[in-house]
Each structure stands twice: as structure tokens, then as C-alpha cells.
Amino acid sequence: MYSIKPETRYATATTLGCRLNQTDTAIIFAELKKAGFEIEKPDTDKELSIIIINTCAVTSSASQKSRQYTRALKEKYPAAKIIVTGCDVAKEKEKWHAETCADIIIPNTDKANILKYIKVLFPELHEEDKNTDSSDRNFSFGSTGYFPFKSRANIKIQDGCNAYCTYCIVPYGRGNPRSRQWDNTLKEFNELLKKGYKEIILTGVNIATYNDKGRNLINLCNEMCSFDGEYKIRLGSTEPQFDMQGLIELIASNNKLCRFLHLPLQHGSDNILQKMGRSYKKESFANFVRSATEKIPDICIGTDIITGFPGETDKDFDDSLKFISSLPISYLHVFKYSKRKGTPAADYPQQVHSKISEERRQMLSELGETLSKRFMESQKGKTASAILETYKKGIISGWTDNYIKVNIPDSIIKIGNHKNLLGNIVKVKFLTPLRHREMSAALL
Numbered sequence: 001m002y003s004i005k006p007e008t009r010y011a012t013a014t015t016l017g018c019r020l021n022q023t024d025t026a027i028i029f030a031e032l033k034k035a036g037f038e039i040e041k042p043d044t045d046k047e048l049s050i051i052i053i054n055t056c057a058v059t060s061s062a063s064q065k066s067r068q069y070t071r072a073l074k075e076k077y078p079a080a081k082i083i084v085t086g087c088d089v090a091k092e093k094e095k096w097h098a099e100t101c102a103d104i105i106i107p108n109t110d111k112a113n114i115l116k117y118i119k120v121l122f123p124e125l126h127e128e129d130k131n132t133d134s135s136d137r138n139f140s141f142g143s144t145g146y147f148p149f150k151s152r153a154n155i156k157i158q159d160g161c162n163a164y165c166t167y168c169i170v171p172y173g174r175g176n177p178r179s180r181q182w183d184n185t186l187k188e189f190n191e192l193l194k195k196g197y198k199e200i201i202l203t204g205v206n207i208a209t210y211n212d213k214g215r216n217l218i219n220l221c222n223e224m225c226s227f228d229g230e231y232k233i234r235l236g237s238t239e240p241q242f243d244m245q246g247l248i249e250l251i252a253s254n255n256k257l258c259r260f261l262h263l264p265l266q267h268g269s270d271n272i273l274q275k276m277g278r279s280y281k282k283e284s285f286a287n288f289v290r291s292a293t294e295k296i297p298d299i300c301i302g303t304d305i306i307t308g309f310p311g312e313t314d315k316d317f318d319d320s321l322k323f324i325s326s327l328p329i330s331y332l333h334v335f336k337y338s339k340r341k342g343t344p345a346a347d348y349p350q351q352v353h354s355k356i357s358e359e360r361r362q363m364l365s366e367l368g369e370t371l372s373k374r375f376m377e378s379q380k381g382k383t384a385s386a387i388l389e390t391y392k393k394g395i396i397s398g399w400t401d402n403y404i405k406v407n408i409p410d411s412i413i414k415i416g417n418h419k420n421l422l423g424n425i426v427k428v429k430f431l432t433p434l435r436h437r438e439m440s441a442a443l444l
Contacts, residue, residue, distance in 0.1 A: 009049035011037040017056025023154035026145030048080040055086035059338035074101035085111040087173030140184035144191040151389045153197040158204030166277040166344040182212040199232040208241040225256045234258040252295045258401040264304035268320030293328040300330040300403040308337040308357025310348035330375040332368030376433040406441035
């Protein structure tokens with residue numbers, strides 16, 4: 001254990017970027033609590049002793065935002081010690097070391113061991129035995145993630161990537177693939193269930209590559225589904241692995257697994273997929289998606305799309321638009337290509353003009369709206385399980401297992417009251433689409 005005496009100190013952490021970063025921040029929160037720090041929101045009026053910024057480098061704008069946000073927090077809380085970690089720290093070491101507002105810079109692969117760095121700032125913080133290792137190929141954590149102000153929990157099962165897609169900075173910030181030790185993963189999963197979380201999201205750079213001593217993601221999900229109680233497991237973003245048909249079968253057969261997959265396609269032209277260094281052709285992706293929708297009724301499948309990649313011609317873009325339109329996709333996350341120094345694509349010829357990229361982004365966004373509306377319309381009158389999370393202005397809201405936000409007005413809540421419903425799994429009936437991935441609903 002760690003302890004700080006005699007005074008209470010306040011700390012906060014803020015996350016920029018992906019769900020995996022959010023999960024890492026939860027471990028940081030748990031470590032801070034273990035040391036006796038009181039956790040506050042980033043906009044607290046209390047005097048903060050420490051602020052941790054978990055940075056992102058996925059795009060150049062995310063990288064810039066990370067540094068701007070750090071400077072803004074230092075200006076707002078001048079007495080606080082500023083600690084930075086995350087992917088941008090790994091990618092832009094020189095820029096961060098030149099930043100005068102960062103008191104400590106923690107390597108991205110060592111963020112779970114944050115207290116050994118904080119001890120430099122607070123010598124009175126003393127440390128006893130601890131079992132944390134976040135850098136080995138098969139890593140483990142000594143703490144259970146702490147999710148203040150949240151009703152769902154994430155659990156990190158994998159980190160790193162060696163695919164080295166030509167546009168992607170992630171392998172440079174996250175390192176080589178590593179999977180979390182089987183027993184350590186299940187231990188935290190069980191502890192999160194005991195804390196009352198009704199939905200736990202499996203996170204990683206590519207959770208489909210999970211492998212600890214021959215046990216893969218399918219094995220892990222199957223084991224997690226064997227625990228007692230009513231709960232849901234949601235898979236985080238999963239890089240396409242088309243040899244994992246067993247995952248589709250498992251989701252179809254076990255209602256503890258959410259009917260949801262987020263599969264980053266990135267482009268709908270084989271020509272651009274090859275230039276991106278992706279490991280598949282579009283038809284393999286299409287076959288996997290169609291198989292999932294055939295075997296898992298009303299599954300929500302989302303994807304990421306990049307436009308403006310170097311060399312993307314009008315034909316490449318048109319092919320991509322037509323291909324995506326043909327798929328049973330429920331929503332799109334659309335990105336303009338962001339040149340990242342140090343990646344091969346940054347030096348490719350035929351860089352697409354930003355005006356053209358923006359026009360194509362808008363067209364893809366419009367397509368995304370059409371696909372989303374199509375999916376929402378298909379759900380009218382159907383039922384789903386949902387976890388209700390918030391109550392505001394007479395509306396109780398939550399998310400279904402197939403990733404639709406439902407809004408239920410007080411006037412049609414027939415059982416109990418909103419306080420008894422929050423945080424619990426309920427059955428709902430979809431009524432009317434409201435907006436992007438939101439529907440009015442009734443309790444069953």
C-alpha cells in the first residue's frame with residue numbers, strides 16, 4: 001500500500017483520445033486512490049496537488065490539442081504539479097521535454113506505475129509491495145480500474161500493435177503487441193462485477209489479437225460469460241480478423257455479449273487498402289460483416305473510414321462510397337487523412353488537397369447519416385436490453401446492447417422510479433427515431 005499523511009491532497013486526470021486511454025486513466029485513478037489522493041473532476045474549485053494528462057497522437061490536431069490543454073490546465077491551477085503521459089508523449093518526446101509546464105513525463109508503457117514517479121514530487125509517499133507490470137509481453141495490473149463519475153467500466157486486455165499501417169502513428173506510441181495475463185484479467189473483471197458495473201467494455205489497440213498462452217479473445221469472452229449475475233460485455237474497437245468466425249457464433253449464442261462490433265474498414269477501395277498497408281481486401285470485410293448481420297439479429301456494426309489518403313483518386317473515392325453503401329453498416333466514423341511525421345504515408349506523393357478531402361469527408365458523413373437512419377428505422381417496434389444511466393429534465397436515458405441511446409420520459413415509466421432504474425439492465429421497446437443513434441423508448 002501507499003499512503004500520504006497527514007493532509008488530504010486532491011488529484012485529477014483527464015483523458016484525450018480513445019477508449020483505451022480512458023481505461024489507462026482508470027488504472028491511474030485507482031493508483032491515486034490507493035495512495036490516499038481524493039479524486040476530483042478537472043473543473044473542480046478545490047486546490048489540486050496533481051493533474052495527470054493522458055495524451056493522444058492519433059492525428060496532428062489531437063497532438064496539438066494535448067499540449068494546448070496541458071498549458072491551459074497549468075494556467076488554471078498554477079500550484080498543481082503537471083504529469084503527462086500517453087501516445088503523444090511517446091511520439092513527440094522533444095516537444096514535451098521542451099514544455100516548461102510539465103513537471104514529469106511518464107513513458108506511455110509505464111503509466112500504470114505512476115506512483116513511482118509521483119514519489120519524486122512527494123517524498124513522504126511511501127511504497128510497499130506492489131504487483132504491477134505493464135511493459136512485458138504478457139502484462140498485468142496491481143489495481144482494479146476506478147471509474148469516477150461513470151456507470152460503465154472498461155478493462156484493458158491488450159496493448160500495442162505491429163501492423164504498421166502506413167498512415168498510423170499508434171505502433172510508435174504504444175509499442176509491440178502485448179496481452180494481459182489471463183488470471184489477472186479475470187480477477188479485475190470479477191472485481192468490477194462486484195463493484196456493481198452492469199456493462200464492462202473490453203479495450204485494447206486490437207483486442208482481436210489477444211493471446212495468453214494460446215487462449216484467445218473467444219476463449220476469454222466465453223470464460224467471462226460464465227460468471228454469475230446479470231451483466232453485459234461489450235467488445236471495443238476490433239481490427240478485422242476474418243479467421244474469427246467463432247466470435248460471431250459466440251455473440252449469437254450468448255446474450256451476455258452485446259450485439260455490437262466496431263470494425264475499422266478505413267477504405268472501400270482495394271487500391272487504397274493496399275497503399276495503407278491493411279491486411280485484407282474489401283470483399284473479405286464484406287463477407288465478415290454480412291455473416292455477422294445474418295447470424296446476430298439487429299446487431300449494430302460501426303466502422304472507421306479515412307478519406308484523402310495520398311493517391312486517392314476520384315475513382316477510388318467513388319468505389320469506396322459505393323462499397324460502403326452496399327454494406328449493412330449502422331454508423332460511420334469519418335476522418336480526413338492526417339499526415340503524421342515518421343509514418344511512410346507522410347512522404348507519399350500525390351498528397352490530396354485539403355479542400356478535396358473536406359468535400360469527400362462531407363459526402364461520407366452524409367452517407368453515415370443515411371446508414372444510421374436506415375438502422376434506426378429497422379429497429380422501430382423491436383425490443384432490446386438497456387442499461388439506464390442518466391436522469392435529466394424528466395427523461396431517463398441509457399444505451400442498449402446494440403448501441404442505441406434510448407430516452408424514456410417520466411410519463412411512460414410504469415415501474416418504480418428513476419432512482420431505482422439507474423444503473424440497472426432493463427428491457428425496452430423502441431418507439432420513434434429522434435436523431436443520430438437515439439430513439440424514444442418504453443419500458444417493458
